[in-house]
Amino acid sequence: MRKPTLKTCRRTFQIFIALAFIFIPVLNRSRYSFVYGNFLSFQAFGVPFADPLAVLQLTVKNWYFTLDTFIGALLPLILAFTLGTVFCSWICPYGLLPEWAQKVNRKFVARSPREGMSGRKGFPYKIVIFSLGFSVFFLFSTTPILNQLSTAAWYSRFFQYYFGQDVVSLCGLFLISLLCFECVLGKRFWCRYICPQSVLLVLVKLLNRKRLKVVFAKQDCICNSGYERCKMACTLGLNPKTEDNVLETECNNCGDCVVSCQKMGKALSFELPFAGIPFPHLKIQVSVLFKFLVVAVFSGILFFGIVRWIFHRKLKRMATRFSLRRELFSRVND
Numbered sequence: 178m179r180k181p182t183l184k185t186c187r188r189t190f191q192i193f194i195a196l197a198f199i200f201i202p203v204l205n206r207s208r209y210s211f212v213y214g215n216f217l218s219f220q221a222f223g224v225p226f227a228d229p230l231a232v233l234q235l236t237v238k239n240w241y242f243t244l245d246t247f248i249g250a251l252l253p254l255i256l257a258f259t260l261g262t263v264f265c266s267w268i269c270p271y272g273l274l275p276e277w278a279q280k281v282n283r284k285f286v287a288r289s290p291r292e293g294m295s296g297r298k299g300f301p302y303k304i305v306i307f308s309l310g311f312s313v314f315f316l317f318s319t320t321p322i323l324n325q326l327s328t329a330a331w332y333s334r335f336f337q338y339y340f341g342q343d344v345v346s347l348c349g350l351f352l353i354s355l356l357c358f359e360c361v362l363g364k365r366f367w368c369r370y371i372c373p374q375s376v377l378l379v380l381v382k383l384l385n386r387k388r389l390k391v392v393f394a395k396q397d398c399i400c401n402s403g404y405e406r407c408k409m410a411c412t413l414g415l416n417p418k419t420e421d422n423v424l425e426t427e428c429n430n431c432g433d434c435v436v437s438c439q440k441m442g443k444a445l446s447f448e449l450p451f452a453g454i455p456f457p458h459l460k461i462q463v464s465v466l467f468k469f470l471v472v473a474v475f476s477g478i479l480f481f482g483i484v485r486w487i488f489h490r491k492l493k494r495m496a497t498r499f500s501l502r503r504e505l506f507s508r509v510n511d
Contacts (some may be wrong), residue, residue: 180406183432185268195270215333216269217324218249225249228330229377234314234321238374257378260389265368265375271352278356299369300379300426307373319411330350331368332352335359367410369427379426389430390451393418398444406441417445419446420477434493440494 181189197214212221212270219226227249236242253264253493265272310323324330330347338346346370355367368375382388398418410433415424417434430447438445 187431188273190267191270194268195273198270199336202337206340213307215337216327216329224227226252226322228327228374229254229326230374231321234311234323238315238319250327253378254381257381258385258388260430261376261382262378262429263389264378265372266429269329270332272368272429274352275359275368277297278359279363279365279412281360284375286361286363300376301377302370303373303379306371307376310373327374328355328367328372329374330407363496364414369413383425385450387450390433390448391417391424391428391430391435392446392448394444394446396444397442399442400444406437407445410434410437420508459508463484 191227199211212219214220217228217231226246227246227247228238229250231245232242235246256264292492294310306326307323308324314320314322331352334348335352337348338344339349359366405416405418408415411417413427413429414429415427417424417428417438432447433449435445438486
């Protein structure tokens with residue numbers, strides 16, 4: 178039996194996450210509450226997850242945060258520090274939809290797979306939007322403005338409102354309009370130039386030079402000039418063979434270029450985090466990378482679940498002692 182490629186594993190995981198946030202509101206309506214929430218705030222079996230950008234805005238504005246919000250924001254940041262912006266390519270449900278929209282564009286609109294694609298750097302535009310939104314929120318608003326630009330939150334909220342409150346949210350109409358725009362343009366415009374949720378993830382991953390990343394071995398490349406499979410496979414319009422800093426901020430480690438390069442010399446490969454040793458064989462890539470991701474996620478959930486349980490237990494004991502002392506003190510005074 179043929180083993181699945183990295184792209185197949187990624188697509189399966191994306192579809193699983195997208196379907197999960199459709200069925201979670203259905204389970205919550207049936208009074209199953211072991212998992213609940215959306216992409217701004219989510220809990221699974223008592224372990225919190227939160228959008229780091231949302232937590233940052235509220236913390237800076239109010240100068241206050243709870244243990245749950247701290248742990249919830251820390252988990253995706255640790256993931257970005259170790260594996261790069263895999264949230265965008267493996268987890269975000271909206272990231273799946275523009276990829277399908279781009280396929281529609283390439284089939285019915287663009288004359289060639291690369292037509293309309295540009296390698297222009299999009300991160301500076303995200304920084305401008307991030308700075309403006311954060312400044313307006315800090316100075317004039319009490320509602321986190323940048324949260325309103327989270328397409329992942331719109332996706333999950335639409336099904337929350339529909340199945341939980343029998344309300345059809347306008348965010349669904351906006352998502353459909355945005356996808357129609359993506360079908361016509363075919364550039365993944367929102368993900369590349371607007372999405373502010375990815376800014377913190379990119380900044381955190383840049384702190385770790387030994388994170389998971391795509392590396393290029395020039396001596397192994399056998400592609401013909403003008404026909405680079407890796408460049409055509411990249412949904413962000415990047416050239417994986419470039420040696421400048423564009424990939425540092427733009428690449429989300431989806432691995433499509435690595436898969437496309439397997440029959441063209443295997444010049445592209447993933448470099449494991451903290452190892453510095455590239456592994457060029459696809460079988461090793463799929464097994465090692467996927468197992469590492471699963472082990473890292475579940476180990477993080479287990480660790481922070483234990484920390485949260487211990488911390489809450491101590492707080493409960495302290496509160497009980499305080500209430501007993503207060504009651505004793507009041508009785509003595511009486």
